[in-house]
Amino acid sequence: GAVVSQHPSWVICKSGTSVKIECRSLDFQATTMFWYRQFPKQSLMLMATSNEGSKATYEQGVEKDKFLINHASLTLSTLTVTSAHPEDSSFYICSASRPGAGTGELFFGEGSRLTVL
Amino acid sequence: AQRVTQPEKLLSVFKGAPVELKCNYSYSGSPELFWYVQYSRQRLQLLLRHISRESIKGFTADLNKGETSFHLKKPFAQEEDSAMYYCALGPYGGATNKLIFGTGTLLAVQP
Numbered sequence: 001g002a003v004v005s006q007h008p009s010w011v012i013c014k015s016g017t018s019v020k021i022e023c024r025s026l027d028f029q030a031t032t033m034f035w036y037r038q039f040p041k042q043s044l045m046l047m048a049t050s051n052e053g054s055k056a057t058y059e060q061g062v063e064k065d066k067f068l069i070n071h072a073s074l075t076l077s078t079l080t081v082t083s084a085h086p087e088d089s090s091f092y093i094c095s096a097s098r099p100g101a102g103t104g105e106l107f108f109g110e111g112s113r114l115t116v117l
Numbered sequence: 118a119q120r121v122t123q124p125e126k127l128l129s130v131f132k133g134a135p136v137e138l139k140c141n142y143s144y145s146g147s148p149e150l151f152w153y154v155q156y157s158r159q160r161l162q163l164l165l166r167h168i169s170r171e172s173i174k175g176f177t178a179d180l181n182k183g184e185t186s187f188h189l190k191k192p193f194a195q196e197e198d199s200a201m202y203y204c205a206l207g208p209y210g211g212a213t214n215k216l217i218f219g220t221g222t223l224l225a226v227q228p
Contacts, residue, residue, distance in 0.1 A: 004160075032214065041126070043203070043220040044161075093161070097214040102169070104151045104207050104216060108161040 002098045003027055006109035013084055014117055021079045021112045023050075023094035029074035030096035034106070035067075038091040050077040050094075084116040119144050121206045123219035130194050131227050138189040138222050140178075140204030150180055150187040151205040151216065161203070164189075174198070194226045 003026040013019050023033055031052045036044040048069050049057040056069035066088075068080040077096075081088050091113050095106040120143040130136055142148060152164040165173045167180040167187060178189045187204060201223050207216040 034215070041220075044218045046215065046217070049215060095161075102166065104149055104166055104205070104214060105163050106214060106216065110160045 004109040010113040033077040121219035129225045136191045153203045155201040
């Protein structure tokens with residue numbers, strides 16, 4: 001159990017358009033999900049904490065108007081990259097904590113690669 | 118500031134050789150340390166956590182507060198151990214499952 005799925009796995013878009021990435025917990029309810037960004041050969045950079053039914057908490061330096069996060073249900077969080085530009089091209093990963101799992105045990109999605117032309 | 122440092126980007130060993138993946142941290146308070154692993158074309162998954170004091174797939178890691186280290190060790194590497202390993206630290210920012218990740222070490226086990 002404890003599967004997290006992201007969609008799409010990869011997306012290419014034109015500069016100026018918006019792109020939505022979904023993160024779903026398939027077999028458990030996730031009150032909290034996390035969104036990360038990973039640059040090539042670098043670590044996962046936490047962007048924001050997505051809380052079901054409330055506003056996301058963004059890390060310092062992350063533009064909340066640029067990266068819109070919505071956690072409308074206990075199994076779905078979405079990340080929308082608004083007015084995307086080439087510098088937004090990256091690998092975006094989500095994770096979720098499952099009720100009853102140990103502290104720090106996160107279940108990760110497979111990631112979504114965004115390429116902005 | 119809270120930080121995780123993995124000094125080696127790549128560690129290449131031969132099958133059967135001992136492995137030590139280094140992880141140092143900076144944290145004010147009582148940290149919880151984790152090792153996550155990502156095998157080729159798979160998602161990131163938890164390997165082990167210091168609080169459990171467990172051995173998973175032959176890997177162990179001991180938290181050394183004096184040296185602020187949490188090195189991952191295995192006495193005899195196997196080819197299937199080849200993967201990307203991330204050391205992680207938490208909690209921070211007041212949230213239980215918010216983790217800080219290191220930059221990762223790619224372990225390559227040669228036959």
